[in-house]
Amino acid sequence: MSVALSAPDIKRALTRISHEILEKxxxxxxxxxxxxxTRGAHLAQRIASIISEIEGVEISCGTLDITLFRDDLRLRAxxxxxxxxxxxxxxxxxxxxxxxxxxxxxxxxxxxxxxxxEIGRPRTVQLAALVDRGHRELPIKADFVGKxxxxxxxxxxxxxxxxxxxxxxxxxxxxxx
Amino acid sequence: MRHLxxxxxxSKIEAISILDTANELARVSDGAVKKLPTLRGRTIVNLxxxxxxxxxxxxxxxxxxxxxxxxxxxAKGSSVSKGESLKDTAMTLQAMGADAVxxxxxxxxxxxxxxxxxxxSGSVVNAGDGTHEHPSxxxxxxxxxxxxxxxxxxxxxxxxxxxxxxxxxxxxxRSNVLLLAKLGAKVTLVAPPTLLPVGVxxxxxxxxxxxxxxIPFVDVVMMLRVQQERMTEMYFxxxxxxxxxxxxxxxxxxxxxxxxxxxxxxxxNRGLEISAExxxxxxxxxxxxxxxxxxxxxxxxxxxxxGGSLEAGGN
Numbered sequence: 001m002s003v004a005l006s007a008p009d010i011k012r013a014l015t016r017i018s019h020e021i022l023e024k025x026x027x028x029x030x031x032x033x034x035x036x037x038t039r040g041a042h043l044a045q046r047i048a049s050i051i052s053e054i055e056g057v058e059i060s061c062g063t064l065d066i067t068l069f070r071d072d073l074r075l076r077a078x079x080x081x082x083x084x085x086x087x088x089x090x091x092x093x094x095x096x097x098x099x100x101x102x103x104x105x106x107x108x109x110x111x112x113x114x115x116x117x118e119i120g121r122p123r124t125v126q127l128a129a130l131v132d133r134g135h136r137e138l139p140i141k142a143d144f145v146g147k148x149x150x151x152x153x154x155x156x157x158x159x160x161x162x163x164x165x166x167x168x169x170x171x172x173x174x175x176x177x
Numbered sequence: 178m179r180h181l182x183x184x185x186x187x188s189k190i191e192a193i194s195i196l197d198t199a200n201e202l203a204r205v206s207d208g209a210v211k212k213l214p215t216l217r218g219r220t221i222v223n224l225x226x227x228x229x230x231x232x233x234x235x236x237x238x239x240x241x242x243x244x245x246x247x248x249x250x251x252a253k254g255s256s257v258s259k260g261e262s263l264k265d266t267a268m269t270l271q272a273m274g275a276d277a278v279x280x281x282x283x284x285x286x287x288x289x290x291x292x293x294x295x296x297x298s299g300s301v302v303n304a305g306d307g308t309h310e311h312p313s314x315x316x317x318x319x320x321x322x323x324x325x326x327x328x329x330x331x332x333x334x335x336x337x338x339x340x341x342x343x344x345x346x347x348x349x350x351r352s353n354v355l356l357l358a359k360l361g362a363k364v365t366l367v368a369p370p371t372l373l374p375v376g377v378x379x380x381x382x383x384x385x386x387x388x389x390x391x392i393p394f395v396d397v398v399m400m401l402r403v404q405q406e407r408m409t410e411m412y413f414x415x416x417x418x419x420x421x422x423x424x425x426x427x428x429x430x431x432x433x434x435x436x437x438x439x440x441x442x443x444x445x446n447r448g449l450e451i452s453a454e455x456x457x458x459x460x461x462x463x464x465x466x467x468x469x470x471x472x473x474x475x476x477x478x479x480x481x482x483x484g485g486s487l488e489a490g491g492n
Contacts, residue, residue: 065201068205068213068214068243068479069213069214073215073483074483078198078479078480080194080197080198081197081201083204084204084205114214
């Protein structure tokens with residue numbers, strides 16, 4: 001197991017992503033952050049509070065559960081359904097930024113786009129991921145990436161966040177081959 | 178989990194996970210999204226060999242909200258009325274590629290028979306078999322109780338529930354006693370001795386013949402329908418007497434605890450086991466039970482039709 005991102009690394013990455021989101025969207029007025037449970041939801045919260053600090057305004061932040069929209073439900077054990085909370089401002093004509101911890105096959109994001117389509121029609125949908133580990137199976141790419149981690153498919157990337165796990169760390173488990 | 182046949186087969190953890198799943202699905206149904214793609218392309222057959230409105234419509238609504246294809250099949254107007262056996266019916270459904278069969282049957286054990294046989298490979302959901310069990314009703318009742326009185330806890334520890342009336346013929350009572358006890362509630366059955374089944378002392382519930390001595394101490398009063406269609410002999414002298422001793426009227430309702438709720442699985446015999454004022458009062462959660470039934474049945478179909486056992490954690 002090797003540590004890829006330490007707690008300060010994660011903090012710096014999220015701060016940079018926050019600035020990039022503001023730069024790309026020319027401010028915070030139209031953005032809605034939607035975190036994908038479990039860890040993406042906490043990351044979205046953190047980015048929202050960093051942006052509020054920078055801009056001095058409240059940021060719309062919610063969660064978007066994608067379990068019911070997965071394409072592998074027939075193949076795998078059912079997952080517990082997590083809450084979806086859409087901020088009162090809604091997503092209609094807003095710039096929605098999906099936030100997840102690890103971007104891998106891209107299937108979670110495809111499901112998220114389907115889930116989002118049921119809720120409304122945002123002006124744009126963007127994607128922020130703490131880690132991009134490659135091996136995409138769909139034509140999906142992130143707009144904001146904390147760190148690109150080259151991995152082999154047999155490895156797994158483990159993200160720990162203090163809200164759930166007591167500390168912040170990203171590590172790679174297993175041997176590269 | 179492949180079938181839902183009896184509450185006895187469910188562990189406490191499985192039961193709670195179905196209730197939690199139903200809770201999230203209820204929030205989905207409350208929101209703008211009424212339809213989910215989760216079971217797209219799956220076929221669910223409602224095989225109702227006994228009359229039902231609520232349960233059949235509820236399962237149909239649940240399946241449709243999850244985008245499954247629903248085939249309704251009732252005994253009347255099908256080959257069952259020409260004498261086709263359960264086996265032949267099941268093999269027909271298998272040949273049509275049913276992924277799940279929701280079965281209501283007047284014979285106790287019909288759902289178990291269907292699940293144990295090699296007649297079909299899909300999941301079997303028991304929607305009421307004779308006087309045996311009605312697990313989805315018990316789950317929706319537990320869900321409703323938890324929502325009103327659960328204080329944010331996952332189980333029903335510390336709550337007390339009275340189940341009143343025709344326990345003998347009631348599959349709802351049987352499933353509810355098992356589930357509520359499993360979730361930690363204290364259950365008291367209230368009925369005339371003639372309407373209690375043999376062996377009731379082995380159930381995880383206490384028994385009383387005196388409604389008035391029980392009612393001030395319970396959080397939930399669950400009234401059962403007097404099942405006249407199953408009554409082949411005299412179980413009580415007359416309807417007025419039954420109503421006086423075991424019916425819930427507004428006078429009796431006054432002695433209920435503050436905050437206590439009144440439930441009924443439906444269909445109600447207004448004026449017999451429950452008076453119209455009680456059924457329409459603010460303590461009554463009877464229509465809410467129907468609403469919750471759809472969410473709970475969505476959760477059941479979700480758990481059964483998405484392979485493997487439920488595991489925790491999102492994403």
